[in-house]
Amino acid sequence: MFKKLKASLGIGSAKVDTILQNPSLYQGEILQGNVHIKGGDVEQVIDAISLKLCTEMKVELENGHSYQTFVLETIKVNQPFTIHASEEKSLPFEFKLHDETPITQLNAQNNQSKVWLETTLDIDFAIDPSDRDFIEVKPLPAIANVITSIENAGFNLMKADVEKGFLQGGHFASQSGCYQEIEFRNSGFFSSKEIELSFILDGAVIHCLAEIDRSMSTRGDQYTSFSINRDASVSDISYQLDTLLRM
Structure with a gap:
């Protein structure tokens, strides 16, 4: 019971690590990789694995501006499954990079363009583990x-x-x-x-x-x-x- 309580607080819970095969690519190309999941101290049900292609955008306000995360698209990798304590799984994925993904490989004096892939494990009654991997988007x-x-x-x-x-x-x-x-x-x-x-x-x-x-x-x-x-x-x-x- 104590281990389950800790896992619900993110202590000893399952971990996620996404490895990108081609972290440098062009707009519209296929991004490929593997999501590695390692079970924690107790058995847990993974309801979903979400891959979010994100960028940071500038939002104009009345008294200035702010920066917010913008999700270009979301991909679901799997159906629900159970990960046992200390078990390891690797799930491959691939998807086409959104056509309007910002270019990050620019030799600008002030380049504020960023793109990353955020991976999240959806676990009931627990703090969802996540992983962030930056992507280099080259100009065509x-x-x-x-x-x-x-x-x-x-x-x-x-x-x-x-x-x-x-x-x-x-x-x-x-x-x-x-x-x-x-x-x-x-x-x-x-x-x-x-x-x-x-x-x-x-x-x-x-x-x-x-x-x-x-x-x-x-x-x-x-x-x-x-x-x-x-x-x-x-x-x-x-x-x-x-x-x-x-x-």
Whole structure:
């Protein structure tokens, strides 16, 4: 009885450890791994194992902002089962990384974009054990070429973060409830220019929405959007960026 009481408080309870086979991958790729469970001091029923793909998003408030965890998607790994004392189990899993998963591998001066997988054991009458594993999300080659082209035009990659809300382009919209902003800035002699760029992966197409802000300009913020194929060439990308860079 005493052991069961301790297990309900998380002492001597089952433990979980998720091992990712490919912790560095692109948006839309298949994430693979194994959930390892080790039984505690007593037999326990595992009602479910949940895998949550998470990011941290910025939420604007009246008096500032806060940061909140946002769950992009949740995957259930198993049906209920019993784990005996000191027993060990390993359950494989795989799932497609959400298309709107933020890119984390960015060489920004201030990169606030984070993505992780949170694993939780659902145990009745107990503190649920959990495990957190960070994931490196690489930019698709076409997106990397867009970023490089903007930098080659004299802009510095200043900041990347994830914000709460939805994006609406000319012929596309985001779906998840959060979006990533990648901020570039250059410094001219008389004025500076900022470009805030967001990417939305939609199957074989990458949609791009850009906000342009010029200091000492009376035109206010300007917006433009364009789409490229995932296998877009450098010349295709340069053609699409021409208008953006001249705004």
